[in-house]
Amino acid sequence: MTGGYTVGVIGAGAVGQTVAALLAVEPWCSRLLVASRTSEAARGLVTDLEDARQLTGGARAFTAVRADMGDADALVVCPRASFTNTATADVRMTGLAANGPVIAEWARTLTGYPGVVVMVTNPVDIFARYFADLCGARRVFGIGSATDTARYRLALAQHHRVPVDTVDGYVIGEHGDSAVICASSTTINGRPATVPLDLVTAELRDRPRRINAGIGRVRNGPSAAVVSALRKLLAVEDGTDVLSVNRGGVWLGIRLQITAGQPTVTPLNLNERETAQFIAARAKLGAAYRTINREGATSCR
Numbered sequence: 001m002t003g004g005y006t007v008g009v010i011g012a013g014a015v016g017q018t019v020a021a022l023l024a025v026e027p028w029c030s031r032l033l034v035a036s037r038t039s040e041a042a043r044g045l046v047t048d049l050e051d052a053r054q055l056t057g058g059a060r061a062f063t064a065v066r067a068d069m070g071d072a073d074a075l076v077v078c079p080r081a082s083f084t085n086t087a088t089a090d091v092r093m094t095g096l097a098a099n100g101p102v103i104a105e106w107a108r109t110l111t112g113y114p115g116v117v118v119m120v121t122n123p124v125d126i127f128a129r130y131f132a133d134l135c136g137a138r139r140v141f142g143i144g145s146a147t148d149t150a151r152y153r154l155a156l157a158q159h160h161r162v163p164v165d166t167v168d169g170y171v172i173g174e175h176g177d178s179a180v181i182c183a184s185s186t187t188i189n190g191r192p193a194t195v196p197l198d199l200v201t202a203e204l205r206d207r208p209r210r211i212n213a214g215i216g217r218v219r220n221g222p223s224a225a226v227v228s229a230l231r232k233l234l235a236v237e238d239g240t241d242v243l244s245v246n247r248g249g250v251w252l253g254i255r256l257q258i259t260a261g262q263p264t265v266t267p268l269n270l271n272e273r274e275t276a277q278f279i280a281a282r283a284k285l286g287a288a289y290r291t292i293n294r295e296g297a298t299s300c301r
Contacts, residue, residue: 004030005234008064008072010106011079012036012045014216015120018223019076024049024058026227028236033064033072037079037102066109074234075113076226077106077131078120091208092122092144092176093288100292103127107134116233118143118226124175125244126289129251141233141263142244144175145253146225148204149242152181155203159196162188169193170242170268171204172253173281179204179253180278184271235261250286252278 005028009020012034023029032049036042042063049061062068069075081098099121107130117140119128128142148171157164169186171179181204183195211218231237238259244251245263256263270278 006031012041074116178281232258
């Protein structure tokens with residue numbers, strides 16, 4: 001199937017607005033359902049999308065209540081609670097306490113949801129797991145490592161002054177300070193690449209800060225990662241992606257080959273340092289998850 005999908009967008013903030021605008025012009029997306037913390041925000045976004053549709057065509061958008069979202073083929077979960085983030089380290093993890101109740105409320109509303117769920121809200125790896133546990137959905141994916149991988153390839157291409165499409169390399173594990181740069185398996189034009197780890201690590205850390213300082217919030221990169229993931233997970237196209245999925249009970253960014261909508265883990269060859277970092281990221285995410293109040297949670301595994 002290459003058309004006629006309905007996608008629910010939960011959250012009408014910076015990312016929700018951008019995701020909806022991108023999806024509205026995807027030929028395979030025919031309907032958008034928009035829900036947000038306030039009905040005014042959802043109506044405002046839908047009205048804006050209606051105006052755009054008169055000029056560019058594309059998907060029809062509708063405001064939605066929680067019960068409507070169960071009819072969507074896929075959900076993009078990107079709500080954000082109102083809080084001020086003043087952290088200088090583990091910035092994405094700061095949203096755990098504030099955003100947790102919001103994610104929990106949506107997950108419990110959508111118990112047994114059968115479609116694809118793409119989690120965007122940070123900390124994305126933990127909330128992908130949290131949503132799956134509370135909802136019972138079996139196809140829940142986080143998009144953090146996809147964004148990190150895109151940034152890594154761009155940084156390396158700029159360093160070596162080569163086209164970015166000649167770089168094949170991945171960032172896995174946590175979408176955060178414990179991200180694992182897979183330098184040992186990175187290639188440029190099919191040949192092993194020299195990776196200045198200090199430089200690319202700094203760029204992965206500083207890039208979102210520059211975006212936030214300039215426009216207030218990162219939005220376009222994660223939104224494009226959502227659309228790229230949905231194309232594959234809804235079987236519009238086949239390809240490789242780096243998404244957060246369940247690996248032994250902990251959600252981490254992993255390379256996936258997605259064919260006819262079905263993901264298969266394609267492990268990377270990690271060196272000793274990268275293996276240790278991956279194990280540490282797994283332990284960190286597991287420990288952070290245990291801090292969430294899981295009363296009433298039911299594991300789907």
